[in-house]
Amino acid sequence: MLEILGTIGGNILGLPGILGLALGMTTRRLWLGAALGALVGVIETLLFAGWSFAHVEPLELMIAIVVGVGAGSIGSLIRVKGATV
Amino acid sequence: MADSPENRGWIRRLWSWIWTPAVAFSSGFLILAGFLAGILFWGGFHWTLELTNTEEFCVSCHTMETNLGEYRETIHYNNHSGVRAICSDCHVPHEWNHKIKAKIMAVKDVYHELAGTISTPEKYEAHRLSMASAVWKKMKASDSRECRNCHNFDYMDFTLQETRAASEHQRAIDNNMTCIDCHQGIAHSLPPDYLQTYQEVTEALNAETRPTHQQLAENGEAIRSYLTSGAD
Numbered sequence: 001m002l003e004i005l006g007t008i009g010g011n012i013l014g015l016p017g018i019l020g021l022a023l024g025m026t027t028r029r030l031w032l033g034a035a036l037g038a039l040v041g042v043i044e045t046l047l048f049a050g051w052s053f054a055h056v057e058p059l060e061l062m063i064a065i066v067v068g069v070g071a072g073s074i075g076s077l078i079r080v081k082g083a084t085v
Numbered sequence: 086m087a088d089s090p091e092n093r094g095w096i097r098r099l100w101s102w103i104w105t106p107a108v109a110f111s112s113g114f115l116i117l118a119g120f121l122a123g124i125l126f127w128g129g130f131h132w133t134l135e136l137t138n139t140e141e142f143c144v145s146c147h148t149m150e151t152n153l154g155e156y157r158e159t160i161h162y163n164n165h166s167g168v169r170a171i172c173s174d175c176h177v178p179h180e181w182n183h184k185i186k187a188k189i190m191a192v193k194d195v196y197h198e199l200a201g202t203i204s205t206p207e208k209y210e211a212h213r214l215s216m217a218s219a220v221w222k223k224m225k226a227s228d229s230r231e232c233r234n235c236h237n238f239d240y241m242d243f244t245l246q247e248t249r250a251a252s253e254h255q256r257a258i259d260n261n262m263t264c265i266d267c268h269q270g271i272a273h274s275l276p277p278d279y280l281q282t283y284q285e286v287t288e289a290l291n292a293e294t295r296p297t298h299q300q301l302a303e304n305g306e307a308i309r310s311y312l313t314s315g316a317d
Contacts, residue, residue: 010182
């Protein structure tokens with residue numbers, strides 16, 4: 001349980017959370033924001049696995065993607081709510 | 086007039102203020118202010134995080150006294166070169182996401198300090214093996230990542246090492262072993278029966294990562310089938 005919470009926290013304060021949110025804020029399309037966040041989640045996991053799929057842990061990849069999707073979606077919602085353009 | 090701005094609660098007024106377009110500030114001002122606020126926030130956050138990496142912070146809890154005493158007897162504390170590895174050097178990863186994960190997981194240490202789980206020498210000894218095996222598991226799974234922040238096979242000059250150390254390090258390279266495979270108890274005293282527990286830890290990890298005999302057999306069958314069909 002702590003392992004999962006730690007991984008979620010690490011991703012929220014890492015690239016999927018921060019860059020995912022920032023990329024999400026560049027678009028009003030929710031699906032695009034979520035997709036960009038998911039992409040950051042995949043890239044971040046690969047980056048820390050030395051660009052080797054063999055070293056990727058499925059649970060870590062899944063959590064990174066979920067956090068990325070969440071952050072990207074929130075970013076898009078912020079764009080929708082907080083910008084007129 | 087129940088819905089007038091004056092009658093709304095402060096949370097609703099704050100929420101409304103956040104989402105109302107700024108008319109008094111230019112975009113450049115807002116970007117610059119946000120950038121500066123970001124630097125201050127991130128710098129402060131990182132600085133605070135680094136403070137939790139200091140030895141003073143780690144041993145400020147009563148339950149860490151035993152660990153500290155044992156560690157002070159080891160070469161990582163006192164040595165001829167004057168280089169010292171403190172708690173965080175071995176227990177906190179350098180990479181950002183691994184570090185945050187370790188920091189969040191360390192919340193359990195605060196809980197156990199408050200709960201008094203290892204508050205007496207007897208309780209400490211009762212938990213020594215489980216605490217040690219948890220660290221071994223992490224180190225084995227990460228290929229002794231924190232050891233390798235300072236130590237690296239590539240940087241070792243075996244001609245300068247003792248014969249036994251040089252041959253063991255060569256054996257470790259040849260057999261794809263990791264630091265913790267041999268160096269358990271390098272900084273803290275070892276519990277009885279530690280070797281058996283370490284073996285269980287490694288076997289459990291191998292079972293998680295290695296394919297089962299069934300999977301190997303299926304993979305072999307698939308390769309054979311592919312080669313046979315290719316020959317046809």
